Amino acid sequence: MSDELKVEGLVTGYGKQEIVHGISISAKPGHITCVFGPNGSGKSTVIKAIAGLLPAWAGTITLGETELTGLPVHDMVRKGIVMMPQGGGVFPRFTVMENLRMGGYSxxxxxxxxxxxxxxxxxxxxxxxxxxxxAGSLSGGEQMMVAIARALVPDPTFVMLDEPSAGLSPALVNETMDRVQALRERGVGVIMVEQNIREALPVADSVYVFAGGNRKFAGSRDDIKGDDHLMSIYMGGD
Ligand SMILES: Nc1ncnc2c1ncn2[C@@H]1O[C@H](COP(=O)(O)OP(=O)(O)OP(=O)(O)O)[C@@H](O)[C@H]1O
Ligand SMILES: [Mg+2]
Structure with a gap:
């Protein structure tokens, strides 16, 4: 039985400003866990904290029975947890190959x-x-592909993708969602933050909605589809 990734009661922020006020989420290998929510709701902040880029002020992060709270990024990567940052974070002056190799730095x-x-x-x-x-000479969509591929270099158990479809053409959005599903089929756990709910919801096994640094919803794709109130407030009304 593969290990579940669990975040419980996460509190974090920047400087002295608390942004995330006690959020709990969990994700399973071979499962696509989607995080939705308005701009500034703390989606990126939560996954940065899971990745080890931000400290947890309170709460725990565990993988199976192992507590990972407070581990730095390279140790999280060694534990199989990798993040693709919002915007991709590709280094434009480095070649595609050099960017990909950076994914293996740890x-x-x-x-x-x-x-x-x-x-x-x-x-x-x-x-x-x-x-x-x-990499800077590639299109935005191709750079996003570099970023996704780079995150996969360490062969992660869990990959967190922060808005992988942002700025992509409709064809590339579809390709991205296909690739995310292919990861699920290989047993990788995907935690995907998305604005593109119309494209992401059909591939989601479970869904969280954040607003104002709090968790407003946790459930399955069908649960959220049945919740007219949530759909209209956070999901654009369909
Ligand atoms: N580096 C930072 N320093 C200070 N405040 C920050 C920093 N990054 C984000 N914030 C603040 O934290 C809050 C949550 O930001 P976060 O990036 O987690 O939102 P998000 O849900 O990912 O939004 P978006 O959909 O726009 O990406 C926002 O109010 C933002 O201004
Ligand atoms: Mg964000």
């Missing part, structure tokens, strides 16, 4: 990293063709 085995990078890029023909060009 692994100590250069050959293994090279093997993973080659296996991943083989899956993206557009990137393969342009592997040695600066």
């Amino acid at each position: 692994l100590n085995d250069a050959n293994k990293v090279e093997e993973r990078v080659e296996a991943l890029i083989a899956d993206y023909p557009n990137l393969q063709k342009r592997r040695n060009v600066p």
